[in-house]
Every structure is written in structure tokens, then in C-alpha cells.
């Protein structure tokens with residue numbers, strides 16, 4: 001029987017907006033394809049798209065435990081950005097002098113690629129390029145903002161960043177306690193569930209088989225298993241991001257770190273004017289350490305999210321972890337702190353989901369030592385655009401197409417495992433707690449030198 005998904009049983013506001021929808025049938029009988037992909041999120045689906053672009057005759061099947069877009073791809077903040085989870089200087093140290101410049105350009109070009117593919121495939125996902133503003137709300141944030149703009153200029157990074165004074169910042173979006181802001185035009189927004197589900201329809205129309213309600217319980221060279229049903233494939237791509245730890249052999253590769261969101265009802269005219277009548281589709285954040293992110297939706301809601309929810313022992317991922325009362329309340333307080341005029345606005349939905357974080361925070365397209373299994377992902381919260389770039393690299397790798405991109409070079413470095421438990425649990429949660437302390441100290445103008453270094457080490461960013 002085909003399951004019909006209704007609004008509230010879906011794990012995000014964005015997916016619920018599209019409900020009800022029927023799930024595609026599961027994988028019921030053993031069969032053979034050229035490439036099997038595990039996970040129908042943006043990574044798996046873009047990989048399928050580029051595989052069939054390179055070789056339209058290729059037989060590709062995507063196997064998804066729930067429904068297309070059920071994971072982070074249908075739950076995210078909708079920033080289609082060129083942000084990268086690893087610092088540019090660190091990347092230069094590891095990969096040589098022009099690495100940052102080349103990779104950052106490839107990431108910016110990826111925005112154009114996503115925009116043109118969305119148009120070509122007729123995916124109606126509210127793609128809007130209104131840029132991103134990041135407020136500087138204390139002295140430490142000013143220092144970071146000024147540094148980032150100078151760094152972008154010095155390293156000649158792909159994305160253009162500029163410094164705004166308080167008045168210029170207010171003209172785009174009016175927040176409290178603002179000393180100034182950084183701004184880039186190189187950022188767009190989407191309604192994320194429309195993007196990923198539209199992409200699923202588009203690849204299906206090109207002949208890719210998508211099986212939903214099909215939890216994969218085993219991956220071997222040449223085979224993917226759903227229960228005892230075998231999908232034979234000479235090549236396998238695993239694109240399970242924050243859920244990867246659920247597959248035994250990759251338990252320590254990607255750490256599931258939860259990011260949480262809230263969304264308001266549509267702003268009234270007076271609320272909208274009180275926050276400066278921002279452009280629809282504008283992304284916003286500030287320069288604090290514990291990441292926050294928001295967008296003004298096409299129907300003038302504020303969709304707002306942030307990190308800080310606890311990491312769960314043993315890298316467990318459960319449906320009950322998708323909401324977290326203290327983080328939800330913290331997000332609501334932060335929203336009112338940023339925009340006092342919105343105090344009391346109705347929050348219509350709260351949700352979250354796991355990000356996939358590698359030990360050194362680099363995304364990967366890595367080939368299993370046995371030869372025909374690729375794992376892709378590890379975007380650490382910056383994957384809406386990067387999954388398109390990774391999907392292209394993965395398709396080239398799988399089909400042996402030469403790829404001179406910096407992305408291929410960076411993404412193909414051998415991954416490192418996370419520490420065993422209980423070290424992983426203690427380190428990550430202590431790191432999250434310290435990040436909050438560092439932000440609070442910065443708000444008070446206090447120094448944070450060694451504490452900041454320690455928390456970076458604990459969460460793997462040191």
C-alpha cells in the first residue's frame with residue numbers, strides 16, 4: 001500500500017506545505033542496475049542527474065528509506081550559498097596557495113549551475129537571489145566581520161563580500177544592537193522541499209528509478225540490500241549524510257549534529273515595515289560563533305534556525321530528536337532579540353534534523369578501498385549548493401570522467417574517523433556548551449582567547 005504523507009507527520013514546515021503526497025513504491029524484487037544510490041536527498045539526486053546527463057543510457061536507481069527530501073534536504077534554511085565549512089586559510093595550508101581561490105569560485109559558479117538547472121528542469125522552488133547579510137552586534141563580531149571581508153579580498157575569493165555601516169545595514173534589514181554588517185550578493189534562497197522534490201520528479205522523468213519506503217540495511221561491493229531484496233549494481237553511491245552512522249561500517253565517519261528551525265506566521269504590514277521592509281528571499285545571520293541563519297520567505301514569514309541542540313551518544317538519530325524544547329525557545333528568544341518588533345509573533349512550526357559533519361569538517365567524495373562504493377557528503381550545514389558540486393564530482397568519479405576541479409581534489413582526500421565514545425559525546429557537547437559561553441563573553445566585551453581555542457578543538461574545528 002502506498003503511504004500518503006499529511007502535513008504534521010512530515011518533519012518540516014517546508015515538506016508540510018507540499019502535503020499531502022503519496023510515496024513512491026518500495027523496492028520489492030531483486031534487480032540489476034548500473035549505479036545504485038542510497039538516499040534521495042539533494043546529494044543522491046544531483047548525482048543521479050549528472051550520471052544520466054553524462055550517459056543517458058545508464059540504468060540508475062535511488063533507494064530511499066522514507067520519501068525524497070525526508071532528510072536535511074527537505075528541512076533546511078533554504079540558503080543556496082557559496083559558504084564552506086572549513087576556513088579558507090586552513091584550506092590554503094592543506095592544499096596549496098590557490099586552493100581557496102579556485103574552490104570558492106567553483107562554489108559561486110555552483111549557484112549559477114543550480115539556478116540554471118532549476119530553470120531548465122522547471123522546478124518551481126522560489127529560487128530568489130537577494131543576497132545574505134550578516135550583522136556585527138558586538139566588538140568581537142565586528143573584528144570577525146572585518147577580517148572576513150579583508151580575507152575575501154586578499155585571497156581573491158569567488159564570493160564578493162562588502163562591509164556595511166549601521167545605516168546601510170538597517171536599509172536592508174533592521175535588527176537591534178547593530179554596529180554594521182557584512183553583505184554578499186552571492187547567495188540565494190529556495191523553498192527547500194520544493195527544490196528536492198522537484199529534482200526527484202525531474203530525475204525520474206529522465207528514467208531514474210526511485211524506490212521509497214526502502215530502508216537499506218546492507219551495502220557491499222556490487223550490492224545494496226533492502227531487507228533480503230538485493231539491488232545489484234556494479235557501482236554504489238551512498239548519500240545518507242546525517243544518517244550515515246546508522247550503517248554499521250560507517251559509524252564513525254559523519255557525526256550527526258542537529259540544526260533546528262522555527263518559522264513564523266506571515267508578518268503583518270506593520271511588522272514587515274518595522275524590520276525595514278526587507279527583500280523577499282534575503283538571508284540573514286550574525287557573526288556569533290554558534291551559527292544562526294534565517295530567510296524572509298516569499299510569503300513574508302521569517303524562517304529562522306540555529307545550532308546548539310545536543311549531540312546524542314553513539315551518533316544516534318531518532319525522530320524524537322527532530323524537536324528540542326530548549327533549542328526552540330532559545331531560537332524564539334534570539335529572534336526577538338534581533339527583531340524586538342516581532343516579539344509575540346506566532347511561531348507556527350518547530351523542527352530540526354541532523355547535519356553530517358566529518359572529523360575535519362571537509363565534505364567528501366570518497367571511494368571505498370574495495371573499489372566500487374563511493375560515499376558523498378559531509379557538508380556540515382552548508383550543503384544546499386555544495387551537494388550539487390559534490391554530485392557533479394561524484395558522477396565524474398563513478399564514470400571515470402576526467403575532472404580537473406579543485407572540488408574533486410579537496411573532496412577526495414582520505415577521511416578521518418571521529419573518536420570512539422564516550423570521548424565523542426563529551427567533546428562535542430562540551431564544545432557546544434563552550435561556544436555559548438564564548439558568545440556570551442563576547443557580548444559582554446570580555447576576552448575569550450584560550451576558551452575559544454579549546455572549544456574549536458573539541459568540536460573538531462581547531
Ligand SMILES: Cc1cc2nc3c(=O)[nH]c(=O)nc-3n(C[C@H](O)[C@H](O)[C@H](O)COP(=O)(O)OP(=O)(O)OC[C@H]3O[C@@H](n4cnc5c(N)ncnc54)[C@H](O)[C@@H]3O)c2cc1C
Nearest residue numbers: 039041042043065071072073076077079216241382383384
Ligand atoms: C535544519 C537544517 C538547516 C539547514 N540549513 C541549510 C542552509 O540554509 N543552507 C545550506 O546550504 N545547508 C543547510 N543545511 C544542510 C543541508 O540541508 C544538507 O547539507 C543537505 O541537504 C544534504 O543533502 P544530502 O542529500 O546529502 O542529505 P539528506 O538530505 O539528509 O539525505 C539523506 C537521505 O538518505 C536517506 N537515508 C538515510 N539512511 C538511509 C538508509 N539506510 N536507507 C535508505 N535511505 C536512507 C534519508 O532518509 C535522507 O532522505 C541545513 C540542514 C538542516 C538539518
